[in-house]
Amino acid sequence: AAGVIQSPRHLIKEKRETATLKCYPIPRHDTVYWYQQGPGQDPQFLISFYEKMQSDKGSIPDRFSAQQFSDYHSELNMSSLELGDSALYFCASSYSPGQGTNYGYTFGSGTRLTVV
């Protein structure tokens, strides 16, 4: 079965550079979520999109932006990178509406971003 695809798997950037992370959801999933997991921490919600519109926003820095495209893939753009942005970035997708199910809430394998 197709899963959530994230690219790249690993990314090394220097401070103040920009980075773009991509997420391809499971076919027919209409909602994409981005999470950030720092070392030894639980995943923190950043932002989500439903039908190409931002549906929810969490603790996402102003330096970050994201969008969902017509083919439902999403990109997380990160500018003016800081050392503290080094983390695992997960994308998840789901379908809606769902009743009493996990909505097929599936995570990708993540992108490990290292800022040096």
Place this chain on the structure above:
Amino acid sequence: DQQVKQNSPSLSVQEGRISILNCDYTNSMFDYFLWYKKYPAEGPTFLISISSIKDKNEDGRFTVFLNKSAKHLSLHIVPSQPGDSAVYFCAATLAGTASKLTFGTGTRLQVTL
């Protein structure tokens, strides 16, 4: 403000015995709960979920119990296997909408031979 907490950062269990992972939440609006298993450098893998209208859900070796009045849920793994060694996260959300998950802090389970 940690709305979902897993108070045991680690747990060691012998192979074949029961593993019990606990999770507490503070937000009474949460009405759908999920458990994920995570290996290093990989995405969380869904294990089992439970709606607040139930107090138990079972899937093979995994059973989740929910005590709404105590705002507490637990994951039981019986029998535990070495391949179960991983970090386990509980997560909470609002049912009926495709909404964000709020994760607990994780419990590292080590199943020993």
